[in-house]
Amino acid sequence: MNYFVTGITGTVVPIIIEELIKKDADPFFYFAIRRGKKDTDIHARFEAVIHSLDLSASRIELLAKRSKTVEIDVEKDSMGIDPSMYRELIQNVDKILHGAADVRFDQPYENIKISNVDFTRKMYDLFDEIKEKRRASGQSPATLYYISTGYAYGIYKKPIPEDYPDFNPGKPDNTYAQTKAEAKMFLLEKIRRFSDRIVIFEPTIIGGAAGTGRTRAYNLHYVIMMLGYLGKLPFLTAPDNRPDIVPVDWVAAVISDIMAKDAFHQGTLRLSMGSRGATIRYMHDLGYHYYTANDPVPGHVIPRIRFVPRWLFLSMIQIQKAWYTSLYFTTGMRRYRKIIKGIQLLEGYFPYITGHKVFENEKSTALIEKYTDCGPAPALHEIRDDAGNIVERGYFRKILADTLETGWGGMIDFERLKKHETLAKNPKKVAGMMRK
Numbered sequence: 001m002n003y004f005v006t007g008i009t010g011t012v013v014p015i016i017i018e019e020l021i022k023k024d025a026d027p028f029f030y031f032a033i034r035r036g037k038k039d040t041d042i043h044a045r046f047e048a049v050i051h052s053l054d055l056s057a058s059r060i061e062l063l064a065k066r067s068k069t070v071e072i073d074v075e076k077d078s079m080g081i082d083p084s085m086y087r088e089l090i091q092n093v094d095k096i097l098h099g100a101a102d103v104r105f106d107q108p109y110e111n112i113k114i115s116n117v118d119f120t121r122k123m124y125d126l127f128d129e130i131k132e133k134r135r136a137s138g139q140s141p142a143t144l145y146y147i148s149t150g151y152a153y154g155i156y157k158k159p160i161p162e163d164y165p166d167f168n169p170g171k172p173d174n175t176y177a178q179t180k181a182e183a184k185m186f187l188l189e190k191i192r193r194f195s196d197r198i199v200i201f202e203p204t205i206i207g208g209a210a211g212t213g214r215t216r217a218y219n220l221h222y223v224i225m226m227l228g229y230l231g232k233l234p235f236l237t238a239p240d241n242r243p244d245i246v247p248v249d250w251v252a253a254v255i256s257d258i259m260a261k262d263a264f265h266q267g268t269l270r271l272s273m274g275s276r277g278a279t280i281r282y283m284h285d286l287g288y289h290y291y292t293a294n295d296p297v298p299g300h301v302i303p304r305i306r307f308v309p310r311w312l313f314l315s316m317i318q319i320q321k322a323w324y325t326s327l328y329f330t331t332g333m334r335r336y337r338k339i340i341k342g343i344q345l346l347e348g349y350f351p352y353i354t355g356h357k358v359f360e361n362e363k364s365t366a367l368i369e370k371y372t373d374c375g376p377a378p379a380l381h382e383i384r385d386d387a388g389n390i391v392e393r394g395y396f397r398k399i400l401a402d403t404l405e406t407g408w409g410g411m412i413d414f415e416r417l418k419k420h421e422t423l424a425k426n427p428k429k430v431a432g433m434m435r436k
């Protein structure tokens with residue numbers, strides 16, 4: 001099969017490709033990549049990705065041989081793709097995986113719409129041309145696989161239904177959810193009008209791999225865990241909430257199976273835990289014990305987080321934000337601006353952490369069972385055996401181990417923290433150092 005893939009420089013798509021290359025005996029990939037922030041050449045970006053994959057040297061070599069990079073700029077006509085390459089894509093591509101998106105929660109609508117809505121429309125235009133060409137030449141139909149998100153449903157008081165072919169989202173939590181909902185709506189309309197072969201995946205929160213604990217991105221719950229470790233999150237709320245976190249290796253296994261087996265061509269597949277997620281209290285308690293027992297920084301004390309009612313927690317955050325905003329306006333110090341930005345980032349996470357969302361997944365679970373070799377998503381935590389006893393089967397310890405091994409992907413420098421702890425605990429040494 002020949003694939004056109006977006007999002008290869010991200011967190012999730014590389015893991016899908018790791019799986020897909022093992023499942024398709026004769027793959028060829030076109031990878032759509034934009035220039036990097038510092039105008040980095042797309043080949044250099046691609047090289048960096050393939051050498052970071054968890055694949056044998058021979059598979060990496062195979063992938064390099066069986067790939068072409070395609071430079072894109074979604075703000076231009078035909079996504080800025082060179083016309084001869086655009087024709088080649090129409091000629092050769094069997095399947096499109098559109099996994100690229102701007103996943104930030106604090107972007108202005110007009111800005112994030114480009115990556116999440118306009119990009120999807122342009123990918124559909126390409127798909128439409130591929131579809132027509134294949135129809136005219138009597139080839140099997142092409143399929144477009146699109147990665148949406150369960151959070152496109154926005155604010156929902158009741159469990160979030162699997163309502164395909166309908167889609168009735170609530171008020172969006174942020175512009176990310178809003179634009180992902182718009183893109184999904186657009187594709188559903190194409191299915192309704194043209195019966196296109198479009199598969200929409202709806203993962204919830206994608207976390208580290210259940211097999212290894214590893215992740216390529218340390219955001220959302222990882223940031224909360226890091227703040228807890230550093231003692232910068234004295235309060236939290238909603239201990240009984242069950243954030244819907246699914247492991248990236250399971251998500252990749254399901255998506256790559258659906259693509260490689262080529263039997264499910266139309267509809268939505270929700271990739272969620274349903275009601276089986278671990279509670280925030282469980283994650284806190286296990287995290288606290290794990291970090292305390294395995295802390296690489298001697299003498300570093302990890303305070304326990306106190307759980308408070310949601311209204312109190314949200315008010316404390318607002319008061320803090322107002323306080324630092326006034327400090328920033330009176331002093332103009334950039335330090336306060338940074339703190340305000342940090343608080344705003346946390347606020348973006350609240351719908352995922354403090355909001356109560358349950359994603360129904362019965363229909364999708366049955367489809368996953370029918371069309372893939374995967375079972376239900378592995379849970380972060382213990383599950384009960386047939387006798388009702390709690391059994392240690394979860395993979396949360398692997399996730400915790402990975403955060404300490406990597407320092408949250410380099411966000412924490414334990415050596416610096418060690419020095420900081422030593423100085424804080426030893427005023428004489430500080431005085432000595434100051435004298436020198």
Ligand SMILES: NC(=O)c1ccc[n+]([C@@H]2O[C@H](COP(=O)([O-])OP(=O)(O)OC[C@H]3O[C@@H](n4cnc5c(N)ncnc54)[C@H](OP(=O)(O)O)[C@@H]3O)[C@@H](O)[C@H]2O)c1
Binds near residue numbers: 006010013098114
């Ligand atoms: N991570 C999750 O928890 C989660 C949960 C549910 C659904 N999803 C969905 O899964 C997909 C992958 O998410 P992710 O976590 O892997 O995101 P990510 O790590 O932020 O990666 C996003 C990818 O999209 C590319 N991209 C974004 N805007 C682009 C543009 N305008 N032009 C070209 N490329 C663009 C990025 O390229 P650059 O490297 O050039 O920026 C990057 O390759 C997304 O559709 C997301 O909505 C993710």
